[in-house]
Amino acid sequence: MKTYSKKLIILVFVIGILFLFYSNQMKPQKAYKIICITKIMDETNGFWNSIMDGANLAASEFGVELSISGPDVEEDYIKQNQLIEEAIKQKPDAIVLAAADYEKTNESAKKIVENGIKLVLIDCEVKDDIADTTISTDNYKAGIRMGAVMKRLLQNEDQIGIISFVKGTSSAIDREAGIRMGLSDDQDRIAEIVYCDSDYDKAEQQTKEMLQKNPKITVLAGLNQYSSVGAGKAVKELGLGGTVKIIGFDNAREQIKYLEEGIYEAIVIQKSFNMGYLGVESAVKLIKGERVEKEIDSGSTLITKDNMYSSLNQKLLFPFE
Amino acid sequence: MNRKKNNFLPLPFKRIRMNMIFFFSVLILFALFVYLGISIQVTEEAVLENSTEYTKQLIGQVNNDIDVYISYMENISTMVVSNMDIREYLNGNKLDYNREEILRNRVLSQFETILNMREDIYNIGIYGENDKMILNRGNQIINPNVDVKKMDWYVKAVRSDGRRVLSSSHVQNLIYDDYKWVVTLSKAIRTKDTGEVLGALLVDLNYSSITNLCQNINMGNKGYIFLLDEKGEVIYHPKQQLIYTGLKREKISEIRACEDDHFITTVDDETKLYSMSTSEKTGWTVVGVANIDELVTNKEKTQKTYFLSVLLLLLAAVIVAFIFSDQLTKPITELRKSMKEVEKGNFEGIALQDLGDSEIGMLYRSFNIMTDEIQNLMHDKMKHQKQKYKLELRALQSQINPHFLYNTLDSIVWMAEGGNNKEVVIMTSSLAKLLRQSISNEEEFVTIDKEVGYVRSYLTIQKMRYRDQLNFEIDVDPSIHWYQIVKLTLQPLVENAIYHGIKYRETKGTIKILGYEAGDDIILQVIDNGVGMDEETLNHLFDKKEKSEKSNGVAIENVNRRLKLYYGEDYGLFYESRINAGTTVSIVIPKGEGAIQDE
Numbered sequence: 001m002k003t004y005s006k007k008l009i010i011l012v013f014v015i016g017i018l019f020l021f022y023s024n025q026m027k028p029q030k031a032y033k034i035i036c037i038t039k040i041m042d043e044t045n046g047f048w049n050s051i052m053d054g055a056n057l058a059a060s061e062f063g064v065e066l067s068i069s070g071p072d073v074e075e076d077y078i079k080q081n082q083l084i085e086e087a088i089k090q091k092p093d094a095i096v097l098a099a100a101d102y103e104k105t106n107e108s109a110k111k112i113v114e115n116g117i118k119l120v121l122i123d124c125e126v127k128d129d130i131a132d133t134t135i136s137t138d139n140y141k142a143g144i145r146m147g148a149v150m151k152r153l154l155q156n157e158d159q160i161g162i163i164s165f166v167k168g169t170s171s172a173i174d175r176e177a178g179i180r181m182g183l184s185d186d187q188d189r190i191a192e193i194v195y196c197d198s199d200y201d202k203a204e205q206q207t208k209e210m211l212q213k214n215p216k217i218t219v220l221a222g223l224n225q226y227s228s229v230g231a232g233k234a235v236k237e238l239g240l241g242g243t244v245k246i247i248g249f250d251n252a253r254e255q256i257k258y259l260e261e262g263i264y265e266a267i268v269i270q271k272s273f274n275m276g277y278l279g280v281e282s283a284v285k286l287i288k289g290e291r292v293e294k295e296i297d298s299g300s301t302l303i304t305k306d307n308m309y310s311s312l313n314q315k316l317l318f319p320f321e
Numbered sequence: 322m323n324r325k326k327n328n329f330l331p332l333p334f335k336r337i338r339m340n341m342i343f344f345f346s347v348l349i350l351f352a353l354f355v356y357l358g359i360s361i362q363v364t365e366e367a368v369l370e371n372s373t374e375y376t377k378q379l380i381g382q383v384n385n386d387i388d389v390y391i392s393y394m395e396n397i398s399t400m401v402v403s404n405m406d407i408r409e410y411l412n413g414n415k416l417d418y419n420r421e422e423i424l425r426n427r428v429l430s431q432f433e434t435i436l437n438m439r440e441d442i443y444n445i446g447i448y449g450e451n452d453k454m455i456l457n458r459g460n461q462i463i464n465p466n467v468d469v470k471k472m473d474w475y476v477k478a479v480r481s482d483g484r485r486v487l488s489s490s491h492v493q494n495l496i497y498d499d500y501k502w503v504v505t506l507s508k509a510i511r512t513k514d515t516g517e518v519l520g521a522l523l524v525d526l527n528y529s530s531i532t533n534l535c536q537n538i539n540m541g542n543k544g545y546i547f548l549l550d551e552k553g554e555v556i557y558h559p560k561q562q563l564i565y566t567g568l569k570r571e572k573i574s575e576i577r578a579c580e581d582d583h584f585i586t587t588v589d590d591e592t593k594l595y596s597m598s599t600s601e602k603t604g605w606t607v608v609g610v611a612n613i614d615e616l617v618t619n620k621e622k623t624q625k626t627y628f629l630s631v632l633l634l635l636l637a638a639v640i641v642a643f644i645f646s647d648q649l650t651k652p653i654t655e656l657r658k659s660m661k662e663v664e665k666g667n668f669e670g671i672a673l674q675d676l677g678d679s680e681i682g683m684l685y686r687s688f689n690i691m692t693d694e695i696q697n698l699m700h701d702k703m704k705h706q707k708q709k710y711k712l713e714l715r716a717l718q719s720q721i722n723p724h725f726l727y728n729t730l731d732s733i734v735w736m737a738e739g740g741n742n743k744e745v746v747i748m749t750s751s752l753a754k755l756l757r758q759s760i761s762n763e764e765e766f767v768t769i770d771k772e773v774g775y776v777r778s779y780l781t782i783q784k785m786r787y788r789d790q791l792n793f794e795i796d797v798d799p800s801i802h803w804y805q806i807v808k809l810t811l812q813p814l815v816e817n818a819i820y821h822g823i824k825y826r827e828t829k830g831t832i833k834i835l836g837y838e839a840g841d842d843i844i845l846q847v848i849d850n851g852v853g854m855d856e857e858t859l860n861h862l863f864d865k866k867e868k869s870e871k872s873n874g875v876a877i878e879n880v881n882r883r884l885k886l887y888y889g890e891d892y893g894l895f896y897e898s899r900i901n902a903g904t905t906v907s908i909v910i911p912k913g914e915g916a917i918q919d920e
Contacts, residue, residue, distance in 0.1 A: 018632065050562075057560065257498060260466040273562040299566065311554055314492045315565040318500050320528070 031065045034283050035087040036096040036276075037080060038070035039123070046319055047225065047250055047272045051122065053319070054276025055096065062284045070098075074198060075166075077101040084108040094118035094283035099126045102169055118286040122279040122298075125170050132286050135278045137270040138297040139171045143178015145302045146247045149266050150219050151183050153245050159191040159216040163203050163227040167195045175223045175249070191217050196227050203230020204237075211238060218244050225250035228267070232258040251303075251317050259305050266304040269316060274298040338650040345642035346635070353631045364623055369594075372611065373583055376596045379538055380609040383546060384598045386534045391506070391603050394442075394524050395485055397435060398508045401447070401522050404431065411449035411510060411519040429459045441530035443503050444493065447510060448475060449520030462497040469495065478507035478521035487603055489550040490557065493525050502528035504556070532557045535607070541615035543591070551604035553577050576608055585613065652681040656688060668696045707886060711765075714883050715809070721759050722816075726752075732786050748785050751778040759809070765887075769836060769845070770802040776811045776834060783819055790829055791819065797836030801843050806910060807887050813876040814847045814894075814906050822851020822904055842892075843910050850903035859898050884910065 036055050038048055052068055059066035069087070071079035077100040087095055088111060095112050099105040099121060106127040112119045113130050121131040150160060162179065164172045172195075180187040191214050196203035203226055211217055211234065220235070222228025228248030232255065235244050241263045248255050248267040258264040275298040282292045303313050332340045401407060410424040432445050436457060446456035448469050456463070469475055472495070477486040488505040503525035510519045535546040535557055547558040553573050555561055563569035572586060576597055583596040592613040599606040652673075659673055672689050676682035729752055736745045758767075758775045767775075773795060780793045815832060823830035833848040854862075863878050877894065884893040888910050898904040 054562065057563070061560075253498070253500070256500065260464070260494070262466070271566045274566045274568055277563060277568060309492065309494065311489070311491070312565060315561065318492045318502065320502055320561070 031063055032094070032284060032287050033065045033090070033092040034059070034067075034094045034096060034280060035090065035092045036066060036068045036279065037083050037087060037098065038068065039080070039098045039100050040074040041068075041070040041072060042074075046252055047270070050272040050319055051098070051276035051279075054273040054278075055280045056276075058277045058280035058284075062281065064280060064284060066280060071100065075100060077104040080105060081108040084112065088112060088115050088117065091115075092117060093287045094120060096120045096122055096279040096283055098123040100124075103127050118283055120279050120283045120286065122275050123171075133282050133292045133294055133296060135275055135282060135296040135298055136171070137275070137300050139174035140178040140181070141297070142249070142268050142270070142300040143175040143180075144182040145178075145268050145300065146175070146221055146249070146266075147179040147182015147184075147187075149182075149247055149302065150179065150221060151186050153219050153265060154186055154189060155218075157216055158189065158218045159214065160186075160189050160219045160221065161191055161207070161210045161214070161217040162193040162221045163207055163210075163223065163231050164193055164195050165198045165224045165227050172223055179221060196230055198224065198226040200226050200230050200233070203227045204234045205230075207231045207234035208238065211235070211240065211244060220244060220246045222246060222248045225252050225255070228264075229254045229258075232263050236261075236263055256308070256317060259303070259308055262305060264305075266302055268300050268302050271299040271301070271316070336650075337653060338646045341646040341649065342639065342642045345646070346639055349638040349642075350635060353634055357627050357631050360627055361624060369613065373594060373596065376540070376594060376609045376611050377582065377598070379540070380546060380596055380598045380607045383534055383538055383609075384600045384605075384607045387531065387548075387605065387607070388600050388602045390526075390530070390534070391487065394506050394526060397439075397442075397445075398485055398506055398522055398524055401431070401435075401445070402508050402510050403513075404428070405513075406431075407447055407455075407510060407522075408512060408519060410455070411447065411451060411453060412512060425455055425459070428455045433458055441527040442524060443501055443527050444495065444523060444525035446495075446523045447520055448523070449510075450518065451520075453520075456496070461499070464494055464497045464499075467494060474505045474507040474523055475521045478509045478523075479518050481509065483509055483511060483516070489552070489554055490528050490531070495523075501525070504528060504531055528557075535559075538609075540609060540611050543612040543615055544610055546607060546609050547571070549573065549576065549606045549608060551606075556605060576606065652676060652685065656681075656684065659688065659692075663692055663695075668692060668699075711883065711886055714879050714886075715765075721755065725816075728786065729782050732782075736785075744785060748782055751781045754778040755782070764808060766805040767808045768802060769797065769804050769806050769843070772806050772808065772811050773797050773802075773834065773836065775809075776815050779812055779815060780832065787819075787823075790826070791823055791832065792829055793832040793834070795834045797834065797845070798838065801836055801838050804843055804912060806843075806845075806908075807883055810880050810884065810908060811845060811847070813880050814908070817877055818847050818849040818851060818904065818906070822849040822853070825852045826850070838912065841912050843912055845908040845910075846905055847908075848903065848905045853900040853902050853904055854896075854898040855900050859896055862896055880908075884908065 036052075038051065040048055042048060048070075055066060055068065058064070069083050071083065073079075080100040081104070084095070084097070084105075085108065095117055097105075097109060097112070097119065099109060102125065109119060109121075109126045110128065110130055113132075119131045121134040121136070123136050125131075125134055125136070154160075160183075162176065164176060166172060176193070180190070183189070192210055194206040194210060196206055203222070207220065207230055220231050222231045228246065228250065229252060231246050232248065235241055235246060236258070238244075241261065245265040246258070246263060248258065248264045249269075251267060251269045255264065255267055259267055278296055278298055282296065285292045301313070301316060303317060307313050308317060333343055334340045406424045406427045410421065410428060428447070432455065435445055436442060444457055446454060448454040450470075452470075454463070454469070463469065473491075474486065474488055477488075485506055485508040488507070490502060490504050492500050493503045493505065494500055506524040506526065508522045510522055511517060512519060531548070535548055536559065538546050540546060545559045547561075548556040550556050553576075555564060555571065555573075558564055558571060560569055564571055572588070572595065575584065575586065576595060579595075579597065582598065583594060585592060585594050587593070594609075594611045594613055596609040596611070597606050598609075655673060662668075672692070673685040676685050729748065733745055733748050733752070736748065755775065755778045758771070758778075777795060780791075780795075784791045784793060811834070815834070818832050823832065830849060830851055833846075835844075835846040835848065837844055863881055881894040892909050892911060895907045895909060896904065897906075
């Protein structure tokens with residue numbers, strides 16, 4: 001009799017556990033909290049708007065509670081570090097960070113990891129290899145694309161000028177290296193490299209000086225939005241459109257016009273929407289404990305005047321309202 | 322004994338009851354899960370059907386809305402295209418400046434009316450083969466980098482024989498520094514009489530007014546609506562950026578290949594219902610994607626309810642199985658217990674209650690009959706055995722020792738020869754009494770009086786034979802004279818007392834026979850003052866092994882056994898003896914007519 005009741009108890013117990021297990025499955029999951037800190041909060045900046053659109057779409061798709069913040073000025077790492085501190089205090093599950101500075105954001109980024117918060121870096125890296133994953137344009141690859149187009153444009157004794165942005169930043173270094181790779185045996189034609197510190201006017205000024213100083217320079221590469229726009233402006237103002245060919249980077253409204261006008265030969269655009277989307281998606285995966293690649297390429301595309309209105313490219317170039 | 326080979330299924334448990342519970346449960350579980358599966362299936366199918374219908378209605382509505390919207394634009398375009406002012410403006414190479422200005426202003430005012438009326442129209446404009454153009458409010462610069470006559474909308478309008486052309490969603494780069502996402506409706510402007518193409522009309526529809534039609538439809542959290550043009554290119558998709566950048570794919574080829582108006586497919590481990598509705602007017606296809614899990618809104622709830630009820634039913638079933646199996650197996654357990662008792666040889670109180678005509682009831686009855694039968698058989702057998710034993714023992718007992726007979730007769734002869742007539746008479750008559758009693762075999766029992774009389778005769782003979790050695794006294798309470806005693810019990814004791822006690826005395830010995838009642842018992846004692854026995858001999862008096870042939874112990878043992886057979890283990894012979902002092906043997910029997918009768 002004793003064994004009977006023992007077995008009955010076990011049976012009831014098993015059924016009970018089954019039931020508990022089942023009802024546990026029914027419980028809705030708590031929404032993950034993710035904070036995204038950008039380099040800049042600027043409504044006119046298509047690149048960052050697109051990143052935020054991507055992040056927001058991912059947030060709604062994965063049911064994430066997402067808040068986005070960022071400094072008003074792009075290089076303001078002090079403000080950004082403050083934002084990081086504040087974000088850590090809110091104890092989110094993950095922080096998606098576009099580091100304002102390779103070195104000066106490093107300490108704050110470390111604190112994120114030390115507080116047990118998943119760190120996803122987008123667009124830019126920091127000095128130490130601490131991020132759970134980094135999502136950015138493969139700048140080296142993007143540089144190769146630029147270099148390959150430039151190589152085709154070179155004739156006779158043509159020389160190359162490069163308008164870079166902030167000296168020493170990883171993206172600038174990688175893009176430049178990529179261009180050299182794309183140029184291969186023509187890389188010694190690079191006459192000059194200048195750094196505009198992400199300033200339109202400075203870029204314009206430097207380009208003008210460069211072109212006036214060295215008339216052999218007929219191919220220019222702008223390594224980011226500021227460099228490219230400045231270069232475009234300079235070439236247009238000097239009336240050198242068609243003579244001096246520019247390969248730009250990014251797709252600001254200004255740049256699209258230059259591409260249409262023929263001031264730009266081509267532009268390489270980043271898939272910033274992807275960056276934002278993948279940033280949040282990877283954060284969710286990390287929180288769930290899924291495996292995520294250490295480095296993810298959000299992709300880039302080369303667009304020329306001829307194919308800028310192709311049904312696919314126009315969708316990449318022009319943001320939907 | 323050869324056991325039959327067990328050709329039943331191997332059972333998981335030892336006890337029938339557990340097996341019953343187990344199989345009940347398995348069976349019920351199986352039945353319940355079948356029920357669960359069918360119920361959920363049926364419910365889901367019904368809900369899915371409803372949902373599919375509902376989704377179709379939704380997307381049909383969206384398509385309708387788009388059609389209405391486009392129709393409205395078509396009306397506008399028709400109105401503009403047939404406007405005589407416009408025809409004249411585009412046709413008139415020979416117009417003077419003033420006339421041109423007048424026409425232009427009239428057209429512009431019409432455009433303005435339209436633009437003011439409809440905010441969803443971004444651009445409205447005409448462009449002529451003669452490169453004249455009027456656009457919106459007339460204050461915008463044409464993008465210098467485009468050749469209007471080579472633009473898609475223009476080329477197609479001119480080529481399509483007066484029919485309106487609807488573009489897919491695209492960026493309109495007609496105006497300088499203005500890149501808007503629009504859907505363009507264009508139509509050729511022709512002369513009224515010859516049908517010669519003069520130019521084309523352009524109406525740009527705000528892209529978001531189309532997408533709003535799709536966005537405003539609620540398809541659940543994970544459902545959405547998207548729009549394809551006739552070439553299968555995406556006009557609108559809520560995740561269009563992901564699709565364009567290659568992060569997501571949409572099942573466009575499947576949609577185009579599908580002949581039905583809906584299909585079900587799996588995307589990222591989720592089952593989705595794709596419903597399509599293609600407009601004949603626009604050639605666009607509205608696709609509604611619904612997550613089946615969401616469609617069947619109460620799927621989880623339904624499943625949970627079903628699952629819960631299954632669990633409860635199962636629990637109830639198990640409990641019922643326990644109770645039921647207990648009821649079923651209880652009689653078997655009872656039977657088992659009774660059988661155990663029978664195994665031990667215990668037949669008392671094992672009879673099982675009548676359970677009617679069920680299998681178990683029949684089993685019970687058979688068992689009862691069987692045990693009764695066994696009991697009777699055993700009883701009979703024991704009775705017979707006892708009877709046989711008694712007979713054997715009595716037969717032994719009733720034989721008069723031939724030596725004794727010879728010696729007695731010899732003594733009589735000697736006494737006759739010696740002329741002791743009186744003594745001869747006494748001895749002979751005593752012998753005659755003895756013989757008569759031992760011959761009368763019919764009776765098992767005799768009165769104590771008779772038994773004592775028999776012993777008296779015997780002792781009389783012996784006293785005459787051992788004249789100088791033996792004396793005897795008989796003192797039996799007359800009150801016990803009429804009680805019964807097993808025949809031939811006293812004599813062997815007396816004989817034993819003489820041959821083993823008195824005979825070895827050097828002087829005259831006395832044998833005393835006492836008879837009295839003690840409570841419910843009657844005690845007859847044979848007391849001699851013979852040589853007696855030591856402790857050892859006394860202890861082994863009834864042991865067969867220790868008996869020597871000459872000691873006649875067999876007789877004593879037989880008497881004892883007979884007494885116990887007839888009266889029970891509490892009765893029999895009880896010896897007391899001291900060496901050189903004598904032996905007392907007591908016969909203890911119960912009072913009563915006779916003894917325990919054989920049952």
